[in-house]
Structures are given as C-alpha cells and as structure tokens.
C-alpha cells in the first residue's frame with residue numbers, strides 16, 4: 275500500500291495576501307509551516323488573472339523548498355506560454371497541467387485528451403527534458419487515463435470533486451470504486467497517481483484508505499479548517515490521517 279503524501283495548496287493564503295495589495299501574509303511562511311508539519315510539498319496554481327497565486331510566487335517558493343532536503347514544489351495550471359516559461363525557468367519538482375479556462379471560478383473538469391492529447395504532449399516533453407515531473411489533471415474516466423498514458427506524462431491527478439460530493443451524501447462507495455478502477459489502470463500503464471480538489475478532513479480518510487494514491491493536494495478546505503484549528507494543527511491533522 276502506497277503511503278499517500280500531502281501537498282498543501284497555498285492559493286487561498288495568496289488570495290488573502292492579494293486582498294490588501296502588499297506582502298502579508300507571506301506564502302513562504304505558510305509553506306514552511308506546512309512542510310515543518312510533515313507535508314511532502316506545497317502547491318500553487320497561478321491563474322492568468324493572478325487572483326491568488328502569482329507567477330513570482332513560483333520562484334519564491336522554489337527557493338524556500340530548496341532549503342529543505344526532501345520537499346517538493348508542485349505548480350498547477352493551464353499551460354499558457356507565460357506559465358510554462360516560468361515553470362521551465364524555475365523548475366519545480368512537478369508541473370500539473372490543468373485544462374481551466376481563464377474565467378473559471380475554480381477547476382471543475384479534467385482534460386479531454388481525445389481532443390488535446392497531441393497538444394499537451396510537447397509541453398510534457400519540454401518539462402521532462404528540464405527534469406520536471408508532469409501530471410495531467412483528469413476526470414475518473416478510464417479512457418482519459420489511457421489517453422494520459424499515451425501522452426508520456428509521468429503522473430495523473432484524479433479530479434476528486436465527484437468523490438467529495440458523493441461523500442457528503444454518504445453514497446460514495448460506488449464513486450470511490452470508480453476512482454480506484456482508474457488508479458489501478460493508471461498504475462498498470464506505468465503512471466503514478468495523484469488526486470485533488472475538495473478533499474477535506476472529513477472525506478480524506480475514506481479516499482486514502484481505498485489505497486495507492488501517491489499524493490493528494492489540498493488547499494481550499496484546509497485553509498478554512500485552519501481558521502478553526504490553526505494552520506499548523508490542521509496540516510498535522512491531515513498528515514496524521516494519511517499516516518494511518
């Protein structure tokens with residue numbers, strides 16, 4: 275059974291920072307808090323309007339993560355030229371390609387790789403040539419998993435909104451089985467499996483127990499829960515759940 279690792283998404287810390295137009299809070303402070311509490315890494319998702327994470331955060335967080343020996347930076351986003359250029363320059367450990375439109379309020383679907391597989395492939399190759407691991411954000415759909423393997427990506431990230439929604443109603447077992455079918459298929463095809471979106475302290479344990487997901491990236495719920503429990507304690511609670 276793979277020990278699932280936590281990557282803390284700092285988008286909402288950046289959102290609070292941007293709300294006052296100066297550097298408080300500093301995302302690097304919360305990145306350090308997360309890493310010191312056992313997260314394997316941090317994630318940021320700069321969107322074209324830079325509503326929260328900014329392109330400059332990539333370099334800042336790369337420097338901070340470099341001060342640790344075994345931690346990672348995951349950059350997520352739609353592979354625009356400007357984002358890809360920042361990624362290639364700063365060389366985060368992982369680049370997760372997400373098919374979001376600029377005006378989306380949040381990520382709400384995975385790639386349609388029947389249409390876009392050939393388009394993402396050169397970006398994947400360019401990242402890998404720079405030593406950057408790639409991941410493709412996909413729905414829990416076996417066809418998309420197969421097509422993801424055809425792109426040469428290192429990993430997929432399963433979009434977990436369907437699971438999170440089903441968990442709220444207590445009917446997540448069938449949905450979870452679909453995710454695990456896709457995760458098993460991905461591993462058979464040589465892919466490592468990440469997952470994320472709307473995971474939280476309540477629904478994570480059932481997802482993690484189903485097994486064999488390498489990394490979950492969690493940010494929105496974690497930030498809200500941190501308002502109640504404190505940031506370090508919240509990260510500690512996630513790490514404890516994953517360590518079971």
Ligand SMILES: CC(=O)[C@@H](O)[C@H](O)COP(=O)(O)O
Pocket residue numbers: 283285286318319350372379380381411470471491493494
């Ligand atoms: C791809 C995904 O689900 C998340 O990585 C994304 O970062 C969430 O974006 P917001 O924080 O803008 O909602």
Ligand SMILES: NCC(=O)COP(=O)(O)O
Pocket residue numbers: 283317350431469470471472473491492493494495496
């Ligand atoms: N890729 C998922 C992520 O980074 C965070 O998603 P969320 O926890 O903010 O929904």
